[in-house]
Amino acid sequence: MQTYCQSCGMPLTDQAKLGTEKNGQSSQDYCFHCYHEGEYRQPDISMEEMAAVCVPHFQKEGMEEAEARQLFLSLLPTLKRWQKRTIKEPALVKRGAFQIAGVTARTCNADEMTSQGKIPLLWTRFHEQAAPLLKTGVTYGCYSNYEDGINGEYTITVGVEASSNDQLPAGLELQSIPSAKYLVFTSVKGPITAVVLQAWQTIWSWFPHSEWERTYTGDFEVYDERCADPEHAEVDIYIAVR
Structure with a gap:
């Protein structure tokens, strides 16, 4: 199981937080907020819009809005849903x-x-x-x-x-x-x-x-x-x- 949701970055700490595939099995990549029955719940959301959804949760933990926004705009490009480029072979x-x-x-x-x-x-x-x-x-x-x-x-x-x-x-x-x-x-x-x-x-x-x-x-x-x-x-x- 991935450590974090590959769409929003939420920690996947237990099975209850996992989304589902078309066959009903738990997704190993995505949380239930982002993924249901093999599809994204918000298929047209942009990365910037996803960051805007996530920022308030970190603000509740005491992080400043600007700092939280920068964190997510840096994190999201590394996740499976948003990756468009691959790294060179080592x-x-x-x-x-x-x-x-x-x-x-x-x-x-x-x-x-x-x-x-x-x-x-x-x-x-x-x-x-x-x-x-x-x-x-x-x-x-x-x-x-x-x-x-x-x-x-x-x-x-x-x-x-x-x-x-x-x-x-x-x-x-x-x-x-x-x-x-x-x-x-x-x-x-x-x-x-x-x-x-x-x-x-x-x-x-x-x-x-x-x-x-x-x-x-x-x-x-x-x-x-x-x-x-x-x-x-x-x-x-x-x-x-x-």
Whole structure:
């Protein structure tokens, strides 16, 4: 069963929330709000209209309207109903150990789908507080210290490549990423938040049907010169594998 409805993004936490197929069986992709007897309940609704329907639910949880709207306009393009583009096939590379200096947070994917998400605020903190203190260059979003694969908590570090010999400004941390073999997924070009979410959605659905196994020793996103224009960005995501 999908973790979230592939139309509106609602968590599919139990069978009662599932829509139905034409044969009466439960849909494994969609919630009952969006899907009934093999058809969308609102077949002509646009993605923007769907976001408008979903936003009030997050406002009830305390999220500002503008923030909630941006969240859904970034999330919806990654879902099955709205996806129109596919990601490039991943390339296999090897990379030695390295370190990232930046700001960190502890979170999980379930929280990131709610108003409790920490990643957007962490990026804001990096740009406002950490970036002015660090050498400019490629920015990384690193995922490490996984508790239980995609289901548990993990540490995210947003920062730049550094050395253990560097003197870090107060408030910043150094995160080590071990040497590993990686599959590199390259996003499509588009608004940076949307294409990164779409790339992760593809990664999550790609691995169960592949011969590769994730190691969860450390994964990272690379934001280089291709991200200079955030509305037409392209991002590489490195996934450690065995």
